[in-house]
Amino acid sequence: MFTPPPLPGDPPTRKPFRFFVPILAGATLRDRAIACVGAFIGICLTGFICSSALGRDPFLPFIVAPIGASAVLLFAVPASPLAQPWSIIGGNTVSALVGITVVHFVDDPMLAIGLSVALAIAAMSLTRCLHPPGGAAALTAVIGGPTVLAAGYAFAFVPIAVNSVVLVLLGLFFHRFSSHSYPHVPKAAPVNTHGTSDLPPAARVGFRAEDIQGALADLGETFDIDPQDLDRLLRRIELRSLLREHDDFSCADIMSRDVISVSQMADAEVALALLLDHGVRTLPVTDESGRLVGIVGLRELTRRSGLVGDVMAEAAISTPRSPAIELIGPLTDGMTHSVVIVDDDRWIRGLVTQTDLLSAMSRVLARRLEGA
Template identity: 80%
Template sequence: MSPPPGLRGDPPVRKPFSLFVPILAGATLRDRAIACIGALIGICATGLLSSFVFGSDPVLPFIVAPIGASAVLLFAVPASPLAQPWSIIGGNTISALVGIAVGQFVSDPMLAIGLAVALAIAAMSLTRCLHPPGGAAALTAVIGGPAVAAAGYGFAFVPVCLNSAVLVALGLFFHRFSSHSYPHVPAVAPANTHGTGDLPPPVRVGFRAEDIEGALADLGETFDIDPQDLDRLLRRIELRSLLRTQTDFSCADIMSRDVISVGTIADAEEACSLLLSHGVRTLPVIDSSGRLAGTVGLRELARRTGPVEDLMTRAVISTPTAPAVSLMEKLADGTSHSVVIVDEDRRILGLVTQTDLLSAIPRMLARQPEET
């Protein structure tokens, strides 16, 4: 079987009008609508608040043009490393300072504008606040005219830094109500919860952080994504591929149905006795109406007394129709030993343990379709 296109060294096939197709991944119409609303609110409010500082004095602009480009990043791609608070505030301010300095020491305008942008990139890179609109801030500081020249280094702080800080503050508030978190926090790497030197289970097999770093070095390109986010994305792709190909077994097919549980009013001693007598590691906890309230295990019961309701933790749940393989991620996190299968009313239907899932894997692999 011949390898697919792209693995044979064939040049990529360009589709008609491909230059007009954006390459930004994950963008949806809803995201773009949110970005438009955010930019509308952000730019208007930034201009309004900044104009209060300047009053009616027309000597300096109350808002600078680079802030418009900053708003595009802040509201359209808030997860970008280039759109984070320090990138916006530091990138614009430091670049403006660089532009002012170049303008004062270099008299030739053509050389000055080139040096301003080039040195702004260097300064932003060294201070870890690379921000594309910073190049425009540096350029504005050079060619901004007599008003900017008269303001001197103060231009970098008012209006540039002030505009940037106000925009970031508005972005922080706006994204509390959007579907995106801001500032963006990269995915936390899996940790070993047992206090040993081993790698955590999810990363013992497959690619590792050094593989991602090596691949990025091999490609020789700079991508607008945090390496930890890239790691999370690749692992999510692996999981979705597995879910797509392994759909024969559902949670209902492999779950235990005679589930040992305990009530919320039971004490720790009774719960511990149930765990030991049945040889299980987790007990679902049910409330007075028979619905799942949480789970309790030996970890929670060790050297503790009182009602189970005060000791239980949040239950890891799934539905009977969910693919059994979808539980892999939940049962490999180092803390969860079982998943409670519930109906729409959170009534317990069954339980899937790590042993149940491991026992089903050989049958899943046996039914795996052959690649053609």
């Protein structure tokens, strides 16, 4: 097939080295290196701990093969719903129990191996611990031979459940030092902070949770990602698209530079008077040297008294060089009314309010409509 030559200005095309190219979305070579190290440590220590605790029985294995598959999920894709602690421990144990039950009631080996895996999927689905290596655990219980058969239901607990628990504990410890959180908890969807029935500002336009569920139903496929993670991913895509389209003005272009601030050692009544006198909603709070340490507004001042430093809240910050469009997120969370613009040493350089950003966006939109 003929490939047209690149036009002037087209970015150079690079053919990726076909080896070591991650097939998972978002994966990097660093992630794969971490996964290799984690799997090495996890499997070695699981084997060592279990063999030390259970003894080297010449007939009963101290570690089973499905644990190797569990390690792949635990260390390579720790955010997967299939790699969470209950999925690993419950999935392997429940599946092994299913396999043992099948082998006791079904004599035909071909029928037994099929039933064990099929029923394991059903059991894991019902108990919300779907875990692909569970199929291997069920199969191991069927084809493990006389030793596994003689062990009976105990095989599901020793060594399978013990192996799974040890591996998960090692994973919890390992991921404290990796760049990934484990267990993975999807970030909660935005909520309305004002105690009303309205949707939060970020969810009033664009897609909603029901749109994601509907799209998944339309596709008729099962994806290895939590719907809340998918929602967060799609909203991040929207934001990056806006950044790409509206990166022509920075925070320095729209920020107020004559910023009214208050010392953390000032009395709360002084801060309240400044807010009312200048008609602003928030004040940056500074330390003795003038560096930003927090922010204070009517919400913090109306119900408390004392020093400003005792009632101030954490400030949302950005830098003068940052694209102003990045402030859409914090300024539409329902709580933040302004973002303090600081330099690398936290000296205050300006302030961007919701009004500043709205005014800038309206000018950009007007220019684009004129040019359309």
